[in-house]
Amino acid sequence: MPDQIRVVLLDDHPLVLEGLKNRLEKEPDIEVPQTFSDPRELLEKIGDCRPDVLVMDISMPHLNGFELGKMLKERFGHSLKIILLSGYTYDEFYAKAYEIGAHAYLSKQSTYAQIINAIKQSVMGYALVSEKMMAGPPDQLTPKEREVLELVAMELTNKEIALRLAISQRTVEYHLTSINQKLGVKTRIGAVAKGFKSGLLGSYTQDDK
Structure with a gap:
């Protein structure tokens, strides 16, 4: 496990990006080298960022999170952990997240603590596809x-x-x-x-x- 977990964020809402970035950087073992609001820009520059984890929204212009996640998994494989954030909790979305190889699928109502836990668990190799697993039986x-x-x-x-x-x-x-x-x-x-x-x-x- 790396001493510093490099996390890249992707969301087309600047306030969401800034809030999550500020909170994550309060963790002594997490750093956020870059944030993106456009999935096309992320595709171009993510190789230079060398992140361990990508936390991204599903609903974005130009390219949705499932499409982007599949492309990135084909490119980086297990070296990149993907955590998806969404306002939708449909079972088929959970299944799709698992299918593309995401390590977590979290509701946008998740707390910062839940997101941080998912990041750290993903780096250890654990898949938390359903948010329910984080407070389940x-x-x-x-x-x-x-x-x-x-x-x-x-x-x-x-x-x-x-x-x-x-x-x-x-x-x-x-x-x-x-x-x-x-x-x-x-x-x-x-x-x-x-x-x-x-x-x-x-x-x-x-x-x-």
Whole structure:
């Protein structure tokens, strides 16, 4: 995983672009080298930007997000992660996003935290095609997230979890953020409690409350 995640933004609404850029650049491990409002310009210059992730709107003039995403995937393959933003939540749009190889399809009502989580998860190789996966039932935890949650329940620190799983502490933090969002909690303690209640961490009885 890169120390700095390079994110390029594409949206034909300047206020949306500026707001998202400003928020992303507050993250210590994210940088936004360039933003675009025209998909044709992005096609010409994206090679020079060398982004890890492209976050783009679907509804744009000249070229929609699905068409552009397909072209970029054919050109860059897995080296470029694509996150689509849309005001539409139709099932066929989710399916289309998955078909072209997008790593996430998010509603424009998503919070900055959800978008940031999708960016970081995509860089780790996880596809979050449906926004519902980001706050869904516990069975949508990835196998690695389950491992992390089990070690949190054993009261291991982030450093100890990183050593146990042979991953970086930053990756552990990314997993914990995703776990909390999927379980609908805000803390490690809340995640462990939800894990027991849902059966992810063994049995949970009335006496455990």
